[in-house]
Amino acid sequence: MEGKFDFLNLQFFTKASVYPGSIGTFRYRFQRTGWMNDGTIQVWVYENISFELAQDVETETFPWTEEGVEAIRAWLTEKLETRGSEPYRIWAGNHVRDGKSEEAKA
Known part of the structure; x- marks a missing residue:
């Protein structure tokens, strides 16, 4: 069985110093510092929201x-x-129309 993160290898982290990604609503972010075999990669996981606004963030640093x-x-x-x-799905916002929520109409 193929793993969701099998694409990660040493060379992957040479593509960019910061790399955000997601699997559906599971969000993750990488930031590398230094050089291959001598640097570190910090990894964050967070909720389905922008990284800057996320509150439920976990992080770990790896060589x-x-x-x-x-x-x-x-x-x-x-x-x-x-x-x-x-x-992942885009929320249409259909519960709000004419400035009134569906709950207020009921």
Whole structure:
């Protein structure tokens, strides 16, 4: 069975110094510092909201090595299982019309 984070490898983190991502409503973010085999990668997981507004944030820092990337995959897999994920959908906001909520109309 293929893991959700199998795409993560040492070279992946050379693409950008900051990388946000998501699996449905499960959000994560990476920020690397230093250089491969000598730097670190900080990883955050947070709720389905922008990173800047998130309140339920967990973070961990790993070495930017093969072992560190393997630990990142394991940590993210555990957090995904714990936090769960739902398919991403765009909220239409149909419950508010003409300035009145559906509850106020009832």
